[in-house]
Amino acid sequence: MSSQSELTSEQRANLVAYLDGELSEDATNEIEQLLAVSAEARTEVEKLSSTWDFLDDLGQPKASPGFSEKTLATVKIAEVQSANGRWLSASARRGAVTTAWIVAMALSAVLGFFGTNRWFPNPATALTDELPLIENLHIYSEIETADFLSQLRDSGLFDDKQSNESEE
Numbered sequence: 640m641s642s643q644s645e646l647t648s649e650q651r652a653n654l655v656a657y658l659d660g661e662l663s664e665d666a667t668n669e670i671e672q673l674l675a676v677s678a679e680a681r682t683e684v685e686k687l688s689s690t691w692d693f694l695d696d697l698g699q700p701k702a703s704p705g706f707s708e709k710t711l712a713t714v715k716i717a718e719v720q721s722a723n724g725r726w727l728s729a730s731a732r733r734g735a736v737t738t739a740w741i742v743a744m745a746l747s748a749v750l751g752f753f754g755t756n757r758w759f760p761n762p763a764t765a766l767t768d769e770l771p772l773i774e775n776l777h778i779y780s781e782i783e784t785a786d787f788l789s790q791l792r793d794s795g796l797f798d799d800k801q802s803n804e805s806e807e
Contacts, residue, residue, distance in 0.1 A: 646680060654680065658687055 650673065654664045657670045673680045782788060
């Protein structure tokens with residue numbers, strides 16, 4: 640491998656993985672060959688190693704004694720709230736479906752009632768419409784023909800002028 644003036648981003652990433660011991664055997668061999676021929680790669684590895692050393696010197700932050708308990712309690716509360724939310728959601732969905740069915744059934748009953756009354760009239764309605772004729776049927780049965788009614792009209796017996804004069 641020839642010496643390179645600059646490292647590619649893939650080679651830099653592989654250098655980090657090399658220091659962490661995460662590379663496969665073939666990739667490790669490639670990085671070692673690169674380090675043997677490239678001064679820049681060696682410098683980069685030295686910088687990364689010193690950075691890791693500085694990070695090791697910083698020390699690890701310590702969690703408070705109740706941190707674990709608080710975290711677990713928070714997770715437990717979140718689970719309970721999530722379960723309650725799912726139950727409420729399912730309950731609300733059931734209520735909405737039930738309400739929709741009730742409205743649909745009531746609407747179909749109303750439409751059925753009015754549709755039936757419109758398309759299939761009640762026979763009693765015809766009788767109530769003709770009630771005055773039915774009440775006076777015994778009088779009308781005395782009239783034998785339509786000619787008799789024409790003669791009554793022509794006789795002037797029922798003229799409005801004569802009726803009005805007789806009333807005064």
